[in-house]
Amino acid sequence: MLTSITEGILCCLTGKAASLVLPLESSEPSNGFEFVEVKPGRVLRVRHIVPERQPVVTEDPAAASGKKKTKVDSHEEEDHDNGGGDSGGAIKSASVKGSSVHCKRKITVYRNGQLVIENLGDVLHSEILQCQDGDLEPCSTVEVELADYKEMASSPDPNPVPPPVPPPATAAGDQKPAPPPRRRRRKPKRTVLIDSRREISSCKGTHGDVALFFVHGVGGSLDIWGSQLDFFSRLGYEVIAPDLAGHGASKAPQIAAAYTFYALAEDLRAIFKRYARKRNILIGHSYGVSFCTFLAHEYPDLVHKVVMVNGGGPTALEPSLCSIFQLPSCVLHCLSPCLAWSFLKAGFARQGAKEKQLLKQGNAFNVSPFVLRAMMSGQYWPEGDEVYHAELTVPILLVHGMCDKFVPMDEDQRMAEILLFAFLKVIEEGSHMVMMECPDTVNTLLHEFFLWEPDMSKTGSAKCAAETKVTTNDTVQTLRVNKTVDK
Secondary structure, three states: OHHHHHHHHHHHHHOOOOOOOOOOOOOOOEOOEEEEEEEOOEEEEEEEEOOOOOOEEEEOOOOOOOOEEEEOOHHHHOOOOOOOOOOOOOOOOOOOOOEEEEEEEEEEEOOOOEEEEEEOOOOOOHHHOOOOOOOOOOOOEEEOOOOOOOOOOOOOOOOOOOOOOOOOOOOOOOOOOOOOOOOOOOOOOEEEEEEEEEEEOOOOOOOOOEEEEEEOOOOOOHHHHHHHHHHHHHOOOEEEEEOOOOOOOOOOOOOHHHHOHHHHHHHHHHHHHHHOOOEEEEEEEOOHHHHHHHHHHHOOOOEEEEEEEOOOOOOOEOOOOOOHHHOOHHHHHHOHHHHHHHHHHHHOOOOOHHHHHHHHHOOOOOOOHHHHHHHHHOOOEOOOOHHHHHOOOOOEEEEEEOOOOOOOHHHHHHHHHHOOOEEEEEEOOOOOOHHHHOHHHHHHHHHHHHHOOOOHHHHHHHHHHHHOOOOOHHHOEEEEEEOOOOO
């Protein structure tokens, strides 16, 4: 504590930030780590693990001599360093058959801030996502079911028309009452119509066209994904995990503009375009969820699935003016022990020796005060509102730690209601750093979601049964939400 105060005073006197996070001198790939220059002078550390797959030996029926033909996996034929193309470096491989899902919804925004979402396409129920491999304990997860609007009474129309009232029986000569005045129909401020089809397939580790991207949040590093990177790389998946600027071993520019949302998003865009395959799965934690949402919105054809771990609600980002992170960097440096203790208390369900060791190994909250202050002040993203999230058509898994003190449960529930295809899983023993506290549970949920493929035959039979019971107006799923205050 005294050392931190002394270094903070020297920081104020010299005007230089202490404990800067600098990259390693070598930029050669070593033990799966690479250093990528996304912009001149802007270098990020990336852990890239490419599995070694055995060539598939198939027998050629047309060969008269009976010799076997060797077919090399398509993922081995493509060069990884193709970065910069609009195609995102996606390889050309044999197409994997999946289920075709009709994504159709109407998003209407009124001038009073009311948002009305009508789902007109296929409906995917959360019952199809089950823990079947037995790695989870019966009570280790709690599944929050979303309301099935097809089986419920349809919500009222945003512009209701009063039903005709039959005239009461009156005596002869009595005057009939005047009909009630008709309400004026409101004009929407903005209307967005989405009508497309999406192929959703199972993503196995043996598929050469699948890549997993892991994105950490503020104060973290790629090391917080250590259990996930090792687990999925052993299963044969290609994994990519970058360090954000100023975090881990990436370069830390001494300018606040380098840590805005848009600057960091462009860094991750460059990383994504460099390593992207045909089917990419994005996994984000906390602030990293916003970048995954950005990439999924920008590249809907390349992003196959998304996982959001304690990401919060679908609200536009706006920095808080009354935050402790608005203090000068030298003051934050003096308070760094208190901030680290507060993060340990709020980020983990338990505060024992094991959690302290995990925090140290994960290199979490080990950034310079300047970077921390710039990161918190640069969280400005007005485009990422509810409509922006509602436009996503990619399947999304929401993972929430029940003991999380940073992200309330109702924010993830609201996110699940806004998204088109979302499954919310709650881990009772986890907190904000749930992937480090409960790695086996998180790995099982993620792997199950990667392998999941919708069964559209059940959806079709359910539609036929529903059409015989409900009227045409009841087949439209309407979701009414009201705007909330931004973060």
